[in-house]
Amino acid sequence: MGTTTWTRRHILSLADFRPEEYNTILQTAASFSEVLSRRTKKVPTLQGQVVANLFFEPSTRTRNSFEIAAKRLSADTLNFAPGTSSLTKGETILDTAKTYLAMGTDMMVIRHREAGVPNAIAAEMERLGAKVGVLNAGDGQHEHPSQALLDLFTICSRLDASHPRIELLAGKKVAIVGDIIHSRVARSNIWSLLATGAQVHLAGPPTLLPKWFASFTQTADTPADYASRLFVHWDVVPALQEADFVMTLRLQKERMTQHLLPSLREYHQRFGITRDRLHLCQPDVQILHPGPVNRGVEISSDLMDDPKLSLIAQQVTSGVAVRMALLYLMGGGK
Amino acid sequence: MGTTTWTRRHILSLADFRPEEYNTILQTAASFSEVLSRRTKKVPTLQGQVVANLFFEPSTRTRNSFEIAAKRLSADTLNFAPGTSSLTKGETILDTAKTYLAMGTDMMVIRHREAGVPNAIAAEMERLGAKVGVLNAGDGQHEHPSQALLDLFTICSRLDASHPRIELLAGKKVAIVGDIIHSRVARSNIWSLLATGAQVHLAGPPTLLPKWFASFTQTADTPADYASRLFVHWDVVPALQEADFVMTLRLQKERMTQHLLPSLREYHQRFGITRDRLHLCQPDVQILHPGPVNRGVEISSDLMDDPKLSLIAQQVTSGVAVRMALLYLMGGGK
Amino acid sequence: MGTTTWTRRHILSLADFRPEEYNTILQTAASFSEVLSRRTKKVPTLQGQVVANLFFEPSTRTRNSFEIAAKRLSADTLNFAPGTSSLTKGETILDTAKTYLAMGTDMMVIRHREAGVPNAIAAEMERLGAKVGVLNAGDGQHEHPSQALLDLFTICSRLDASHPRIELLAGKKVAIVGDIIHSRVARSNIWSLLATGAQVHLAGPPTLLPKWFASFTQTADTPADYASRLFVHWDVVPALQEADFVMTLRLQKERMTQHLLPSLREYHQRFGITRDRLHLCQPDVQILHPGPVNRGVEISSDLMDDPKLSLIAQQVTSGVAVRMALLYLMGGGK
Structure with missing residues (x-):
């Protein structure tokens, strides 16, 4: 399954992912999608291995997606419940991770409300010489790589189901609409979409998407053409015009109490995706949302x-296949 | 295992169950009871399938019973924890169910404090053309079919362990005692017991069992003789006289704060099942309770x-066998 | 695996453990340690059996350790969540245990904040003639046998990894430092360490270790030499002098609000294990802690x-092997 060799032990950020890595993931996920269409949706790949879901920030959707992915690879899973854990007894997060390591965990899937926690845990594992893989399942406002990879797989599979690959997106226009500044999903998606050669148009209110965000990807290592393909708009219209795909982001209701937004109603009027607004896009435009959706806020209910x-x-279905692919590749898939 | 073909995708209510359906369930559960008596209590029937336990209302007992039933059929299980879920993020229940569908769930076991939620989810699954089965594990004060089916299996197995069937109950007298009006367990049991040909005698205080409840089953589709075999009593004595089986119901302590009952002590004096009162019944009378029991309230501790x-x-043991049978039949058992 | 026959159905306390029982556990755990070093860390020993983790007192670390041990023996596990359970509905603990028995549970791992609950459940199971095994995973301030057994396995494996046995500890000096009076871990460790022939030196502040504790083990059945090998110190120095192993105990922060300790800082100054203090011990001294550690309180962070x-x-790694051994032996391992 896949001919490219995978060398990455941890999946923490998409900022330095190479095109062939994206394509290995897409190809592996496509193979697992085929497995999931069978009646018996299970393979023995990770039999006897342990995947620990360390969700320091509560989550049902993403945790269940990783849990089902692990079980379909025949791994055993451990779930960490922050409310009843040693954290309330004063243990540091690194010590908690080391405890799971010592119990024999092979892979750790980590979500935390602070950016950088998965990186810190991965660094500590490396320092200890441990062969455990760490996967960032969302850290603060930093990144959420598996979400962006499932979005990428969903889009590429839409363009060529039998052979999804990033080259399919070259020259396409993708709009990302909403609260970009606080979104780890948006950050990871910007990295993966720019790597495909797509044009990425960000749209949101000035409080949730400052103009300086256009320079978000400009680091020493970033390919020169990234800057020329990333656009920031304070209006939804230029982002949607001729767009091939529209990614909407979940609006956190606490943005209102933080005075970053006047009301959900006004947000919907200015940035909500409606059937009318879709006329601006390509005729075969498709809409994505990482869920859970506030119906009638980010997107109208009928759409x-x-x-x-x-x-x-x-996207939800792709999530299981992509997470199976990630655990498989990190686990030295064979 | 079983020769009758099963055609029902969802198990939502017993109101329209046919005699041959009851008997298929009883026969299948008897086969699984035999499996449970072995040292290795597992069969590969649902290998690779996913059963999602969506308990929007918390439960340990029923959820664990379904979990162990699913695992003994070799299914994988997902557990939904309402406290940490997307529901707190404003997602609708139907969207939550659709997310589990999209993740590849094969069967959903649903408990909710509002009546009708499992039906609504099943209807949405049908509208989407999804082949997922929905099982009502208790919805508000509506129904709790798997509890009534395990009660039926327990009673029929008592009468003929090797060949439990509803015909065994024809002409028997079954008393149901307690807070009938608020009980989904009682509602489901009334349907199944009347279908067997038994006489069903309900007893409870007027606040918890109004006289009009005698007409509970009188709908257009109900067999004509149902009304003639369902009785309502505000006193426990006529219900217990000559009874073959006595079903006690759990008394919710909040009925006191709702001023529907003066005190637990008075309830026990008037409707509690004691050794003295059992002398009214048949000599080989047997007592049931869905649990958890308030000792010394619904029933005296020694009984x-x-x-x-x-x-x-x-009943608890039967619960696992009956739930295995239900998941097996819904999953197209083979 | 192991030639000694195991006759104990429940593991509730180490007070009456015999030397050959300790050695059977150590030898069995050593075999499972070898299994855990393989890529596929699973054996089919308990296939089809159900281990119920009934943690009435919340725990992540111990519960996960038992869960992973059970899964590596191919058992299915049930987890009891006290917050959402029938306990909140007024059910007694014995009735809860009987419900798990009736569901087909083969082994119960029980933690409770009250001493004696696992014993009471085991006694009830015996009374019912049930063949279920009960394991005490920590009851109040009474005992925590599996923790002491993993400590013993860790120490003996350190002395001879290929053949851990209690005789290795004869004549060695072991210090136990901290809040001994409230510690179920210390109580279990005192029993197991004295059984090996080691000298056991307890050290702690007078409020957390009264002098009368020196007579803790003096019962009718206790070997006469136990008293001569158990020492109590209100100063850490005599306990550490020439010690081969130092066991530190977790300090509960609530001891401050109970006015049993002035401050964490003072505790660390008087009883904290630091690099300086280790010079009092044998050159190859080793430190243990049951976790989670308050860094810089019981022990300095660098140590x-x-x-x-x-x-x-x-210790954490040993915990999985030892708990596999316990479940295996209780389950009639073969």
Whole structure:
């Protein structure tokens, strides 16, 4: 399954992912999608291995997605419940991770409300010479790589289901709409989409998407053309015009109490995706949302349920296949 | 295992169950009871399938019973923890269910404090053309079919362990005592017991069992003789006289704060099942309770522990076999 | 695996453990340690059996250790969540245990904040003639046998990894430092260490270790030499002098609000294990801690991370092997 060799032990950020790595993931996920269409959706790949889901920040959706992915690879899973844990007894997060390491955990899937925690844990594991893999399942406002990879797989599979690959997105226009500044999903997606050769148009209110965000990807190592393909708009119209894909982001209701937004109603009027606004896009435009959706806020309720326009259910299904691929590759898949 | 073909995808209510369906369940559960008596209590029937336990209302007992049933059929299970879920993020219940569908769930076991939620989810699954099965594990004050089916299996197995069938109950008298009006367990049991040909006598205080409840089953589709076999009493004596089986119901302590009952002590004096009162019944009378029991309220503590009189432990054991049968049949058992 | 026959159905206390029982556990755990070093860390021993983790007192670390041990023996596990359970509905603990028995549980791992609960459940199971095994995973301030057994395995394996046995500890000096009076870990460790022939030196502040504790083990059945090998010190120095192993105990922060300790800082100054104080011990002294550690309180942070001095990570790893051994032996291992 896949001919490229995988060398990355941890998946923490997409900022330095190479095109061939994206394509290995897409190809491996496509193989697992085929497995998931069978009646018996299980393979013995990770039999006897332990995947620990360390969700310091509560989550049902992402945790269940990783849990089902691990079980379909025949791994055993451990779930960490922050409310009843040693954390309340004053243990440091690194000590908690080391305890799971010592119990024989092979891979750790980590979510934390602070950016950088998965990186810190991975660094500590390396320092100890441990062969455990660390996967960032969302850290603060930093990154959420598996979400961006499942979005990428969903989009590329839409363009060529039998052979999803990043080259399919070259020259396409992708709009990302909403609270970009606080979104780890948006950050990871910007890295992966720019790597494909797509044009990435960000749209959101000035409080949730300052203009300086256009320079977000400009670091020493970034390919020169990234800057020329990343655009920031304070209006949704230029982002949607001729767009091939529209990614909407979840709006956190606490942005209102933080005075970053006047109301959900005004947000919907200015940035909500509606059937009218979709006329600005390509005729075969498709909408994505990482879920859970606030119906009638980020997206109108009828659009969300329209199987011709919405890839939202497909994203959830892709999530299991992509997470199987990630655990498989990190686990030295064979 | 079983020769009758099973055609029902969802198990939501017993109101329209046919005699042959009851008997298929009883027969299949009897086969699984035999499996459970072996040292290795597992069969590979649902290998690779996913059963999601969506308990929007917390439960340990019923959830664990379904979990162990699923695992003994070799299914993988997902558990939904309402406290840490997307529900707190404003997602609708239907969207939550659709997320589990998209993750590849094969069967959903649903408990919710509002009546009708499992039906609504099943209807949405049908609308989407999804082949997922929905099982009502208790919805508000509506129904709790798997509890009534395990009660039925317990009673019928008592009468003929090797060949439990509803015909065994024809002409028997079954008393159901307690807070009938608020009980989903009682509602499901009334449907199944009337279908067997038994006489069903309900007893409870007027606040918890109004007289109009005698007409509970009188709908257009109900067999004509149902009304003639369902009786309502505000006194426990006529219900217990000559009874073959006595089903006690759990008394919710909040009925006191709702001023529907003066005190637990008075309830026990008037409706508690005691050794004295059992003299009214048939000599080989047996007592059931869905648990958890308030000792000394619904039933006196010594009766509960008397293996000659109490089927309560047997009900819990039957629960696993019956739930295995239900998941097996819904999953297209083969 | 192991030639000695195991006759004990429950593991509730180490007070009456015999030397050959300790050695059977150590030998069995050593075999499982070897299994855990393989890539596929699973054996089919308990296939189809159910281990219920009934943690009435919340725990992540011990519960996960038992869960992973059970899964590596191929058992299915049930987890009891006290917050959402029937306990909140007024059910007694014995009735909860009987419900798990009736569901088909083969072994119960029980933690409770009250001493004696596992014993009471085991007694009830015996009364019912049930063949279920009960393991005490920590009851109040009474005992925590599996923790002491993993400590014993860690120490003996350090002395002879290929053949851990209690005779290795004869004549060695072991210090136990901290809040001894409230510690179930210390109580279990005192029994096991005295059984090996080691000298056991307890050290702690007078409020947390009264002098009368020296007579803790003096019962009718206790070997006469136990009293001569158990010492109590209100100063850490005599306990550490020439010690071969130093066991530190977790300090509960609530001891401050109970006015049993002035401050964490003063505790560390008087009883904290530091590099300086270790000079009092044998040159190859090793430190243990049951975790989670308050860094800089019971033990200085640098010592904890020094792989030459700390057995703390090894204890966690040993925990899985020892708990596999316990479940295997209780389950009639074959």
